[in-house]
Amino acid sequence: MxxxxxxxxxxxxxxxxxxxxxxxxxxxxxxxxxxxxxxxxxxxxxSASGSAPPDVEGAPIEDSADEGPDPVPDPPRRRFRMPRLPRSTTILLTAAALVVVCAGTALVLVQRVQTDPLQVGATQVARLAPDPGFRPPSSFTRGVSSGVTSYAEFEGFRVAVYASFDAGEGGSKCMTVWQPALLQELGDGTSYDGQYLMPSCGAGLFPPTATMLLSEGTPELRNGDLPAGTALQFVYDAANDEVVVFEG
Missing domain, CATH: 1.10.287 (Helix Hairpins)
Structure with a gap:
């Protein structure tokens, strides 16, 4: 001191x-x-603060040097966290996901409305609505008392849809495609001066269809504006009560 x-x-x-x-x-x-x-x-x-207290008589003296070093505690473990994406990246990923979802939905919708039976890439050129003012020849629907529907004219062609002769009103539909300008009624029959007077009937899930190729010299070309070599397909769409026309 x-x-x-x-x-x-x-x-x-x-x-x-x-x-x-x-x-x-x-x-x-x-x-x-x-x-x-x-x-x-x-x-x-x-020195005064760090000095040891006086030894008590008879008490054992502990040697601090014999004590091992204090154990070093393990460092705390860091919890793993997923890295946070920048806001701009999150927005871009969300937009991309929405584009993918919208594209998939559009594809499904197109597939649903497509009525081309074979998916061969034909172009839909018309949908013919019912035409109550036109009556088909009676010989086309002989034995059918009701359920006969005529449809709008397309390039000189007319279409009549009626119930199947065999299955009755609730069965598959039948359809006839022709050009009235080339048809002549003779008593109980008809005379047709064209190449395509086409009756057909559906079966199960398959609708009635009629397919034709209007080649050079085909009489039906004279009553419309279609060029030679045009292929047409008429398909009855029962869900919408329309006749869909494809061109290929």
Missing amino acids: PRIDDDDELSALRRRAYAPGGDIADDPEALGRLIELESRDGSSST
Whole structure:
């Protein structure tokens, strides 16, 4: 411990250093003495606080050097987190997903409305609606008392749809395609001056259809504006009560 005189000297030097109006900065020797006494005073305080308490008689003295180092705790494990995508990337991915979903939905819708039976790439050129004002020849529907429907004209052609002769009203439909300009009724029969007078009937899920090729010299070409070599297919669409015309 510092002597009493040293304590008095230290107090005096501190007053010169820290009190208002202190002049120790102008006295290098006094400043050096202050530093010396303060360092000595700090060492004494540290020694006093760090000294071990007096041993009790008969108590065993433990050697701290024999104790091993304190175990080092394991570092805390970091929880794995999925990296967060930037907002712009998230928006782009969402938009791409919506495009894919919309494209798939559009494809399904196109497939549903497509009535081309063989999916051969034919072009749908017309949908013929019912025409109540036109009556087909009676010879076409002999034995059918009801359910006869005629449809709008297309390039000189007419279509009549009626119930099957065998299955009755609830069975598959039958259809006849012809050009009235080339048909002549003779009593109970008809005379047709064209190439295509085409009756057909559906079966199960298959609708009645009629397919033709209007080649050069075909009489039916004279009653419309179709070029030679045009292929036509007439398909009855029962769900919409229309006749769909494809061109190929």
